[in-house]
Amino acid sequence: MTSSLQKPLRFSRTMLFTFVLIGMLVVAAVAHYMFNVNLRTGQLAAVVALGVVSLFLVGQLVRFRARVSLRTLLIVISVLAVGLAYVGRRIAMSRTQHIAVQKLVDLGAKATYSRETRLNEDYFETEDGWYLPTWLHDLLGAGFFMELREISFAGSEVEDHHLALLQDIRHLEAISLRGPDITAAGIARMPVVHGVEYLDMDSRQVTPESLERLSEFRHLESVMVLWPFDAGSNASDPITDMTGLAELSNVQELSLINISPFDVQKGNMSAIAQMPSLRKLQVVYGAFSKPDSQTAGYAALGQSRTIRELEIVRLQFGDAELELLKPLGALNRLVIAGTNVTPGAMKEFSDARPNVTVNYSLPFGGVPIPAATTTDDGASQ
Numbered sequence: 113m114t115s116s117l118q119k120p121l122r123f124s125r126t127m128l129f130t131f132v133l134i135g136m137l138v139v140a141a142v143a144h145y146m147f148n149v150n151l152r153t154g155q156l157a158a159v160v161a162l163g164v165v166s167l168f169l170v171g172q173l174v175r176f177r178a179r180v181s182l183r184t185l186l187i188v189i190s191v192l193a194v195g196l197a198y199v200g201r202r203i204a205m206s207r208t209q210h211i212a213v214q215k216l217v218d219l220g221a222k223a224t225y226s227r228e229t230r231l232n233e234d235y236f237e238t239e240d241g242w243y244l245p246t247w248l249h250d251l252l253g254a255g256f257f258m259e260l261r262e263i264s265f266a267g268s269e270v271e272d273h274h275l276a277l278l279q280d281i282r283h284l285e286a287i288s289l290r291g292p293d294i295t296a297a298g299i300a301r302m303p304v305v306h307g308v309e310y311l312d313m314d315s316r317q318v319t320p321e322s323l324e325r326l327s328e329f330r331h332l333e334s335v336m337v338l339w340p341f342d343a344g345s346n347a348s349d350p351i352t353d354m355t356g357l358a359e360l361s362n363v364q365e366l367s368l369i370n371i372s373p374f375d376v377q378k379g380n381m382s383a384i385a386q387m388p389s390l391r392k393l394q395v396v397y398g399a400f401s402k403p404d405s406q407t408a409g410y411a412a413l414g415q416s417r418t419i420r421e422l423e424i425v426r427l428q429f430g431d432a433e434l435e436l437l438k439p440l441g442a443l444n445r446l447v448i449a450g451t452n453v454t455p456g457a458m459k460e461f462s463d464a465r466p467n468v469t470v471n472y473s474l475p476f477g478g479v480p481i482p483a484a485t486t487t488d489d490g491a492s493q
Contacts (some may be wrong), residue, residue, distance in 0.1 A: 134192070202256070203252060203256065205282060206252050206253050206256035207252060207253060207256075208280045209253060209260070209280055209281050209282055210252065210253020210254070210256075211253075211280070212277040212278070212280035212281060213253070213260065213263070213281065214253075215274075215277055216263065216265075216268075216270060216274065216277055219268050219269045219270045219274060220265075220267060220268030220269050220270065221263055221264060221265050221268045221270055221291075222262075222263070222264045222266075222268075223260060223262070223263050224260075224261050224262040224263075224264075225254055225258045225259065225260055225261060226258045226259040226260075226261055234246055236249050242257075244257070259283070260281065260282075260283065260284060261284070261285045261286065262284070262285060262286040262287065262288070263278075263281075263284060263286075263287050263288070264287075264288035264290075265287075265288055265289055265290065265291030265294060266288050266290045266291065267291075267292070268291050268292075269291075269293065270291045270293065270294060271291075271293040271294065271298070272293070272294060272295055272297065272298025272301070273298075275294070275298055275299070275301070275302040275303070276302075276303065278302060278303045278305050279303035281305055282306065283305075283306050283307040284305045284306070284307055284308050285307060285308065285309050285310065286308065286309065286310040286311070287305065287308055287310075287311050288311075288312050288313075289311065289312065289313045289314075289317060290312060290313060290314050290317075290338065294317065295316075295317065296316070296317045296318065296319040296321065296322040297321070297322075299313070299317055299322040299325055299326070300319070300321040300322045300324070300325045301325070302325060304325075304328045304329060305329070306331070307331055308329050308331060308332055309331050309332060309333045309334065310332075310333070310334045310335075310336075311326065311329070311332060311334070311335055311336075312335070312336035312337070312338065313335075313336075313337055313338075314337070314338055314339075315337055315338065315339040315340070315352045315371075315372075315375075316352075318337055318352050318353065318354055318356075319353055319356070320353060320355060320356040321356075322356070323354075323356025323357060323359060323360065324356055324359060326360060327356075327359040327360055327361065330362060331362070332360065332362055332363055333362060333363060333364045333365065334363065334364065334365040334366075334367075335360065335363050335365070335366050335367070336366075336367040336369060337354075337366075337367070337368050337369065337371075338369045338370060339352075339368075339369065339370040339371050339372055339375075339398050340370065340398070341370055341398055349372065349374065351374060351375055351377065352372070352375045352380070353379075353380075354375065354379075354380040354383055354384070355379050355380065355382075355383045356383070357380075357383045357384055357387055358382075358383040358384075358386040358387060360387060361387075361388050361389060362389055363387060363389060363390060364389050364390060364391045364392065365390075365391065365392040365393075365394075366384065366387070366390060366392070366393050366394070367393075367394040367396075368393075368394065368395050368396065369394075369396045369398075370396060370397070370398030371395060371396065371397060371398060372398060373397060373402055373403055373406055373428060374403050374405065376395070376405070376406045376409040376410070377403075377405040377406070377408065377409045378405065378408040378409055378411070378412045380409065381409040381410065381412040381413040382412040382413075382415075384413060384416070385412055385413050385414075385415045385416035385419075386416075387416075387418070388418065389418065390416070390418050390419055391418060391419065391420045391421065392419070392420065392421040392422075392423075393413075393419050393421070393422050393423070394422075394423040394425075395422075395423065395424050395425070396423075396425045396426060397425065397426035397428065397429070398426075402428035402430075406428075406433065407432060407433065407436070410433045410436040410437065411436045413436075413437070413440075414436045414437050414438070414439040414440055415439065416440060416442070417441060417442060418442055419440055419442060419443060420442050420443060420444050420445065421443075421444070421445040421446075421447075422437070422440070422443060422445070422446050422447070423446075423447040423449075424447065424448055424449075424451060425447070425449045425450055425451075426449075426450050426451065428451070428452065429448070429451040429452065429453065430451070430452045430453060430457075431453055431454055431457035434448070434453050434457055434458070434461055435457070435461075437461075438461065438464055438465060443465070443468050444467060444468055444469060445468065445469045445470075445471075446461075446468050446469070446470050446471070447470075447471045447472075448470070448471070448472045448473070449471070449472075449473045450473065450474075453472070455472075455474075458470065458472045
């Protein structure tokens with residue numbers, strides 16, 4: 113006797129065409145979303161047309177009623193179920209992300225996608241060039257049709273507790289935490305977002321606890337810390353504790369913008385020297401004071417074994433500090449711009465380190481500025 117699973121089922125050519133077309137669409141969807149195979153509208157239409165024509169020609173040449181076993185039908189249905197389940201899960205995740213991003217945007221955050229859609233009343237364009245109805249964009253969210261690249265909290269009303277919304281974001285490449293109401297404590301508790309490669313923050317958000325949280329961002333390669341424009345003008349300002357930077361094991365680029373000269377001290381610069389993957393360091397001053405502790409800071413930085421590119425910009429970095437950078441063994445590019453380093457000291461450094469490419473420029477006016485010494489108690493000499 114023939115098993116029920118082996119009994120043939122009969123299908124007309126119309127039914128066979130329908131199953132094949134559905135199968136082709138499912139395969140195209142799985143190839144696109146799982147294997148990043150991008151089929152544009154014209155390519156997809158050509159594949160479908162080729163399949164239809166092929167089936168039609170075969171049907172004309174061989175007239176038959178398709179015989180398919182129940183076992184084969186069950187296998188086909190199972191494959192379709194897996195494909196549709198994947199697409200359904202992706203729709204659910206995209207919808208959840210869309211809701212989270214929209215809440216942040218409503219608070220003033222800015223979300224940047226891999227391609228800006230051209231929305232009008234009826235249609236929008238996807239990253240792959242598809243034109244779809246606007247209601248579909250509103251239902252599934254932009255993240256279903258293109259990659260979310262960056263979120264910026266600068267100038268927004270986002271507060272610490274809003275950072276919990278980041279747990280619903282699947283992937284992100286860059287994030288700016290410089291929101292006026294986001295604190296170091298909030299960053300220390302924020303969710304870890306997968307894929308973040310670039311991050312910037314305010315100096316007031318830098319603490320050992322917040323940096324410890326950032327050390328869990330395994331793809332983080334570049335960090336920028338920005339100080340207020342008047343940072344370092346007052347010696348009584350609290351010192352920014354950057355010792356947690358040593359824990360950022362994957363960071364290759366670090367920019368310290370408008371840094372207070374009082375923060376260029378031994379503990380902070382030792383931590384930077386210990387960053388195992390750091391290749392490029394940019395130090396831009398925000399004030400003209402020169403505390404005694406800065407000398408010890410550059411002495412500590414000179415012990416780094418990984419820094420290849422170093423940029424030091426603006427005033428009150430002099431010949432004595434330049435001398436302390438000679439031990440940087442991996443250094444191959446040095447930028448000294450707008451400092452009070454003299455041409456003679458710069459030539460001496462170049463002669464001592466001929467393998468280092470030096471970009472050197474004097475301050476405006478072409479004359480090195482006399483080294484104004486400011487002690488740690490704020491007194492100028």
